[in-house]
Amino acid sequence: MIPWLPSPLTPVPDPETVPPVPDMPVGLVAASGEVNVQRLRGAYAKGVFPWYSQGQPVLWWSPDPRTVLHVEEFRLHRSLRKTLQHFLDAPGCEIRVDTAFDQVICACASTPREGQDGTWIVPEMLEAYRAWHRAGQVHSIETWIDGQLAGGLYGVSLGRMFFGESMFSHRTDASKIALAALVGLCRQRGVEMIDCQQRTAHLVSLGAREIPRRDFLAHVRRVVAQPPVSWHYDASVWAALDDRLRPGGLAASPRNSALPT
The missing domain is CATH 3.30.70.3550 (Leucyl/phenylalanyl-tRNA-protein transferase, N-terminal domain)
Incomplete structure (x- = not known):
């Protein structure tokens, strides 16, 4: 049993x-x-x-195996790099951390997903993760466009480990932008691995892969005991992701002045 x-x-x-x-x-x-x-x-x-x-x-x-994203294996495809640079160049586009956690987790719970009926983020889960966020170990990475929350993700940070929980998009690629920012943050802070829990084609396309559970658990045991990470955003995150990504790196033009819808 x-x-x-x-x-x-x-x-x-x-x-x-x-x-x-x-x-x-x-x-x-x-x-x-x-x-x-x-x-x-x-x-x-x-x-x-x-x-x-x-x-x-x-x-x-x-689960065994466990799907994880080693942050050095994140696949910054040419199209995503272009999307990120457009985002960095566009007025009103920004990444924020922990400014709208309740909005993020509620959007993750309510956004329809192909092949899924309902949500696992049920009311008692919402309350538990909100309480854990207030205790400082659950965080949201948020994509904002023109003052509106366009997408994001949330997850758990213990020591030098980040456990990704869920993401959502209300605008094209908004959750990918948040994930890319998270990868940059993790690289800056010595977080080697993001737990993705379950395998999806979307995550695999970005570099996630399955590893044996024993290897995952050994890594978790090693890194959760390390000093906690301070989560905050600044523009240097993008250089940690790719030194070609720079705010203002493209010439301003109507074509690249906003994130595609």
Whole structure:
């Protein structure tokens, strides 16, 4: 049987100690009746995250293999580099960190996704991650255009590890721009890996790949104990991503003065 966590204080088990259960999905390590910041913090430090739907118990997962993005392997395709440079040149386009966390997580929960019916970011998850954000370990990377939140992502930062949770776009490529900024931030701060949890074609196109769970967990154990990262944005992020990316790097013209819609 999958372990049941009877108390809010019962920690999530180490995934390597939970034997596989016949007829149960690979990577499911525990179930509980609630989710709270203390349990989330302990779970992520063990490479475990919650993922479930409304009406289900809280299900705790550690997939094998695990999809990750090594930040030095991020694929800055020519088209994305061009999009980023247009963004940097356009008046009213900016990256912000942690200025609209509630908007970001709510947009991640409510934005329709192809092939998905509903959302795993259910109300109790919203409240738990909001509380964890207030405690300083959950962050949003935000793409703003003309004073409007156009896209972004949020995730968990423990030590020198970033666990990506979800992203959204209301404008073309807005979430890719936020991810590119996150990669630059991670490179600046010595964060080697972003956890992507599950494999998607979109993430693979940007350089994500699967690694064995044992390798992922060994990396997590090593880096979560390191000093925490300070998350803030400045324009030097783009040089960490590609030294050809510079604010004002293109000549101003109607063609490159705004992010495509």
